[in-house]
Amino acid sequence: MLFNRRRFIQAAAGAIALPAPAFAAAPAVRELQMGVFKQRVRASGAPTEVWGFNGSVPGPVLRYARGDKVDLHVVNKLPQPTTVHWHGLRVPNAMDGVPQVTQAPIERGATFDYRFTADDAGTYWYHPHQSSFEQVPRGLYGAFIVDEQKPLPVDRDVVWMLADYKLDERNAQVEDYGRVQDFGTRGRHGNVFTLNGTAAGPGRTLQLRPRERVRLRLINGASARIFRLEFAGHSPWIVAHDGQAVAPHPIPDGLLFLSPGQRTDLILDGTASANKAGYAITDRRSVDTLIARIVYAGAPVRAKALGRPEALESNRHTEPNLNTATEHFLNFEGGEGGMPAIGQVDGKALKVEDIRKEHGLTWTMNYSAQHEHALMHEPLFYMRKGEHVQLHMINNTLFEHPMHLHGHFFRVLAINGKPNPLREWRDTVLLGPQGSVDIAFVAENPGEWMLHCHVLDHAAGGMMGTVAIFD
Ligand SMILES: [Cu+2]
Numbered sequence: 001m002l003f004n005r006r007r008f009i010q011a012a013a014g015a016i017a018l019p020a021p022a023f024a025a026a027p028a029v030r031e032l033q034m035g036v037f038k039q040r041v042r043a044s045g046a047p048t049e050v051w052g053f054n055g056s057v058p059g060p061v062l063r064y065a066r067g068d069k070v071d072l073h074v075v076n077k078l079p080q081p082t083t084v085h086w087h088g089l090r091v092p093n094a095m096d097g098v099p100q101v102t103q104a105p106i107e108r109g110a111t112f113d114y115r116f117t118a119d120d121a122g123t124y125w126y127h128p129h130q131s132s133f134e135q136v137p138r139g140l141y142g143a144f145i146v147d148e149q150k151p152l153p154v155d156r157d158v159v160w161m162l163a164d165y166k167l168d169e170r171n172a173q174v175e176d177y178g179r180v181q182d183f184g185t186r187g188r189h190g191n192v193f194t195l196n197g198t199a200a201g202p203g204r205t206l207q208l209r210p211r212e213r214v215r216l217r218l219i220n221g222a223s224a225r226i227f228r229l230e231f232a233g234h235s236p237w238i239v240a241h242d243g244q245a246v247a248p249h250p251i252p253d254g255l256l257f258l259s260p261g262q263r264t265d266l267i268l269d270g271t272a273s274a275n276k277a278g279y280a281i282t283d284r285r286s287v288d289t290l291i292a293r294i295v296y297a298g299a300p301v302r303a304k305a306l307g308r309p310e311a312l313e314s315n316r317h318t319e320p321n322l323n324t325a326t327e328h329f330l331n332f333e334g335g336e337g338g339m340p341a342i343g344q345v346d347g348k349a350l351k352v353e354d355i356r357k358e359h360g361l362t363w364t365m366n367y368s369a370q371h372e373h374a375l376m377h378e379p380l381f382y383m384r385k386g387e388h389v390q391l392h393m394i395n396n397t398l399f400e401h402p403m404h405l406h407g408h409f410f411r412v413l414a415i416n417g418k419p420n421p422l423r424e425w426r427d428t429v430l431l432g433p434q435g436s437v438d439i440a441f442v443a444e445n446p447g448e449w450m451l452h453c454h455v456l457d458h459a460a461g462g463m464m465g466t467v468a469i470f471d
Helices: 005-016 352-359 456-460
Strands: 031-039 048-053 062-065 069-076 085-087 111-117 122-127 142-147 156-165 192-195 205-208 213-220 227-231 237-241 244-250 256-258 263-269 279-283 289-296 326-334 342-345 348-351 363-365 381-384 387-395 401-405 410-415 428-431 436-443 447-453 464-470
Touching (some): 062 069, 142 156, 142 213, 428 436, 447 456
Parallel strands (some): 156 213, 326 387, 381 464
Antiparallel strands (some): 069 111, 237 244, 237 263, 342 348, 387 436, 410 436, 447 464
């Protein structure tokens, strides 16, 4: 049975033409203007031409209380069609912002209204899903925060969006999006790390008062870069991954992995002694890179440091029953040094060399290479609403893939065949080179949902598929 995607989009378009419900509380931001403007990224030299929301990178922090109605009017003033996806939020399918799958692209000069309820508390983000390998690294991303009904008591709540830009010596963005050599390797990496849109590194600080408690919401908005963060002199507590509460625990081995699309909420206590140099927050991924320094200033907030924080309020999750779950398998092949023999594009079986030549695609998922402009593909998997599912993802490539499922959270059961003791709920999980990850979830949200790699160059290079859930 071929899933009729065109009809699906039309049905969705009909549904959203209904009159808007009257919303009680009007949030601060009602409109998102997507446009081109200049913003200072590096401290010296010229400002950089960027694409962003409401004239800033990152876009405005969209903040709601759990249960709030979200009603956002998006205006496309970009030189390309676009959409906005609300990463991690369990929205109705028609509001998920995936071009060709859940909606028609928002054409240049056109608008689109996104309306849904913020059912899930936590740290999320928003970004385009159209040509995301170009639109996101140009600066189109922002934080989306939903406060718990009973938030953890903290002195301050801080949002950090980490990303990077690829800039030349004149501070202009290098216009090399969509290169097959980036698609087929580790993705396009910037040369300037950014923290909330401007250059990270020396000069950037997180000021703490002695014994102050801060909730630090880290969001990786980079198109390809994986961070591995170390906090010198401090041992923050992890309280959430991808917005979902976990039992508060210190960062394992002191290094926090944050792959594209992922979020981690930390409780950071000002427990160190004030010193002149401060305490480095460093990315230890490949070359050590300073992100910012923790520096102390001001009077102590309290006499005694606080201990282990309480757990965050949990979102609603249905526990997957592994005894009755349907098992699915997803194989990843391709990329540089990979050996995919054959795959299919648009229903046509091709040798991978020809897929690369004809379509610029270099990856396959279950021997199918998909991209956002391919309307003819069938979903990778069909599920009934309410079905319990176990998905085994097997990475036969030499590269890392942060896999993101839309519209759902899944439990991370095992990594590389070893049971994962935390069994956290996530929407994005990192597969190591030639590694595997087993996840489980209940297919609760009807519609056709993306399952794709969040290295956005990999997604554009074929690692894009969908899961169709029938009501
Ligand atoms: Cu990937």
